[in-house]
Amino acid sequence: MKLRLFTHDARWVWRRQIHSEPGRLLQDMLVLHRQAVDWNGIFRESLEMMALNSVADNSGLRLENGAGEVSWQRHPCGTKISLRLERFSPQKQTLVAAALAKAARYYQPEEKVCPK
Amino acid sequence: MPKVTETVVIAAAQPKVFEFVSDAKRAPTFVPGLNRISNLSTATPQVGRTWEFEFNWFGLTLSGNSECKRFEHPTLYQFQTLTGAKSTWTYRCESKGGQTQLTLEVEYDVPQNLLARFAAQPVLEKMNQNRARETVANLKVLLEG
Numbered sequence: 698m699k700l701r702l703f704t705h706d707a708r709w710v711w712r713r714q715i716h717s718e719p720g721r722l723l724q725d726m727l728v729l730h731r732q733a734v735d736w737n738g739i740f741r742e743s744l745e746m747m748a749l750n751s752v753a754d755n756s757g758l759r760l761e762n763g764a765g766e767v768s769w770q771r772h773p774c775g776t777k778i779s780l781r782l783e784r785f786s787p788q789k790q791t792l793v794a795a796a797l798a799k800a801a802r803y804y805q806p807e808e809k810v811c812p813k
Numbered sequence: 814m815p816k817v818t819e820t821v822v823i824a825a826a827q828p829k830v831f832e833f834v835s836d837a838k839r840a841p842t843f844v845p846g847l848n849r850i851s852n853l854s855t856a857t858p859q860v861g862r863t864w865e866f867e868f869n870w871f872g873l874t875l876s877g878n879s880e881c882k883r884f885e886h887p888t889l890y891q892f893q894t895l896t897g898a899k900s901t902w903t904y905r906c907e908s909k910g911g912q913t914q915l916t917l918e919v920e921y922d923v924p925q926n927l928l929a930r931f932a933a934q935p936v937l938e939k940m941n942q943n944r945a946r947e948t949v950a951n952l953k954v955l956l957e958g
Binding site: 747786788789792796799800 | 848849951
């Protein structure tokens with residue numbers, strides 16, 4: 698086992714959570730990165746991991762049944778990601794937001810299954 | 814080896830719960846502190862499947878390898894962390910009138926140098942108990958919606 702103080706190849710992510718009204722979670726993330734990132738692939742797969750289906754639109758991904766959306770915009774030093782969640786319980790909204798933030802920080806698109 | 818056990822009843826069918834917990838790539842969504850899973854050896858869960866993990870242990874990053882040891886659909890899933898501080902994670906799913914009783918048992922080995930450096934054993938046990946409790950609570954939230 699390796700023990701380190703820092704994680705190599707993780708992206709820097711700043712999260713800002715805004716609760717505009719009960720039953721809805723709003724969160725912004727600013728992610729620093731130099732190379733292009735496949736956000737569509739990262740977030741679609743992360744949502745699937747939580748058994749949440751999504752469809753792509755012009756700005757990002759929309760969750761099924763109007764449960765929210767995640768969108769992203771290229772920024773000079775990285776990407777600004779906006780998340781809106783509703784219809785789920787507050788606990789589930791918090792978990793989904795945390796999982797997407799974790800994916801934004803750690804998920805590497807090249808991490809695919811390696812057949813033996 | 815010290816052991817912590819947590820049980821929760823989830824309002825979802827037994828196969829759905831089992832399939833969710835037994836796919837290692839889902840684990841970062843419900844295990845607190847688990848940063849990522851990578852290099853899965855097979856596309857689907859099965860005995861012998863291996864993967865790498867990276868874990869945030871109270872500010873320190875631990876990484877290592879794991880292997881699936883038992884996969885008995887839809888009742889029992891077990892894997893072991895193979896490197897460093899060894900641990901065995903066992904998930905048991907039992908059908909209870911349309912709901913599922915999920916039990917998570919974690920047996921873990923604590924290297925004495927790690928223990929001496931970071932925590933007294935009772936404190937470490939409490940931290941692991943809390944983490945197991947959070948894990949099953951998160952599974953309930955994700956699967957019940």
